[in-house]
Amino acid sequence: MKKLLAMLLAVTMVAGLALTGCGDSKDEGNSGGDAKEGAIKSVGFICGNLGDKSFNDISYEGVKSAGEKLGITYKAVEYGTDKSKMEPTLLDSADAYDMIIFSGNEFLEILERHADEWPNTKFVCFDIEPGTEIKMSNVFAITFRQCESDYLAGVFAITLSDTKTVGFVGGMEAPVINDFLVGFIEGVQRADANGKVAMVYNGSYTDAPKAKEFSLMMVNNNNADVLHQVAGGAGLGVFQACQEKKIWGIGVDADQYEFFKDEKPEIAAVIITSAEKRVNVALETAITDTYNGTATYYGTREDWGVEKGVADLAENDYYQQNAPQECKDAVAAAREDIKSGKVKVTTGYGMAQDELNKRRDSVKP
Template sequence: MKKLMAMLLASAMLLSVALTGCGDDKDGGGKEGKLNSIVYVCSNLGDKSFCDVSWKGVQEGAKVNDISKVKCIEYGQDTKSKMEPTMVDATDTYDLIIASGGEMVEIVEKFWEDYPDKRFIIFDVDPLYENKMSNVFCINFKQNEGDFLAGALASKMSKTGTVGYVGAAEVVVIQDFMVGYIEGAVYANPNAKVAVSYIGNWSDSPKAKELANVQITVNNADVLHQVAGGAGLGMFQACLENGKKWAIGVDADQRDFFLETDPDLADVILTSMEKRVNVALLEAINKTYAGELSYGTLEKWGVGKQVTVLAENDFYKENVPADVQSYIDDLETKITNEEIEISSAYGMSTETYNALRDKVKP
């Protein structure tokens, strides 16, 4: 299989050289001796969350390094049939390939050796993963650290003592957010209750709204946090329609997305737990082009790297009491200094996970 792919790659490269002068900086727009093109492979742009903020980081990295050939390729929701061929096509065409998730790691494991001159940055990778691919750099985001801050803030801002969490699918990365959120909520208020609901996907916004409505009207939750990509927008609607309950967004500073188009909706988003993939990818791209990124490794970036933190925008500063802001700042320092131990869903047993969730059930 590898020999066949190598032969096909060699033929493709020869044809590319004959037709376009492959590797010529004039075509790629890159600096001399550097990689000349970047591609970001994702499901869909337009989620106002994870994919959009990731693409922003790729674009910034391309601009800073004077790379004109930069593209996003979307494979849609049909991951089983589209993800792998899309990734292979992207690798055939671009020098630096960027994608997210464990599934992408498994795909790249099949062919990375056949592309020794290509570079891969794969983020949102399992922290327990052992990266043995010499041209692949993996990033794990400590979203449990950032959501610890979100949970603590939710508890401090709650008047009922019950906060809500609406997740996408019950997969380990989303569970990792939840674990941090629950532990942060209980750290700030030992008697806190946390209503937890899972949508089952990243696209069903009406279902997210329905689940959030139940948390508000039945469980009495008055601060809700969504970790569900595009689907999570339904939770914001529920918060707005139920007397402007506070909402906490995810991945990007989601209030920004609605300031002009729907200011009423924007005004229920107290803050967001930013998973600053754009910041992380910009750094990774810059280091790649400087020849300083440690390919063949996995690094874990969290609060200490300022990539999983709360969006402390003007709205946050206006609506969160000063003493609560100081409390959150102090938690950030303690997490950075490893003075607070935060559990992770990665490697956690089902029994421990269920016990954590059940203990705070309203």
């Protein structure tokens, strides 16, 4: 797998051939001969599938934005749900692009097995677990403090709630989901020491009907009147339950109101805000810095959160029109406390199971 050194047009042609059978390469931007002179001329974004209206889509928005502004080629390479395709997709993509972007420690481990094959290629990996050691000088890893955005979501949800019981639907019981959950619980307890959180793990990031069923149970059995989904594509079921019960929902990762408002306006109507993990901002920053030759963070891993502008609560026009002022004020105060260092939100990563259970039990309805 030697790095292909060729003109941009040749790179694009080779990419189309190399990726056949390993991933679905979607060419959303090809600047051809109009590319500016920079440290990179092409970016490959590897993901399972686009179209989730959440994590993958918002990530690719950052790639597209950077590509369009800088005049460089960018593509999404989808490997689907078959994990056996992860390694060949990464290897073929690394041959075809100057910069590769992917999420998760599993891809990082694959890359480390081929550490010496692309010394001149830049790799940006995001959603990486805290404490991960970066062993390659051409790799930059981002750990998102999603616990901070969910802290804000918890403050907002319990302040908005009339019953003082809110719901949390996680996709799987996994470290990243528990990081959201721990932040959410701390936010709830900040705003109301007696606030309750009904919670469930859906067991899937794609099974929306199951998520809807769980959501309805939380409303009917626990009297939850604000539901927060952290379940990827399965979150649609949470919003459908909110629609049926005429209660508010809180999205995740992307500003999900904006994603749904044209395609599914009836779903958008229940999404008052979203706990944003602004991967788009992070990836656009990393691509731009790399292109400009100003990225000094390769070979390291950094934590990016509220202070960096990549973890926050969506405050679009719909939020401004529908959120009570009391909720807005509570969120603003919580945000400033994080920025100033007055509040350090606890991460769920590395938390002992006994401690996690204690926190979950402390807010059970």
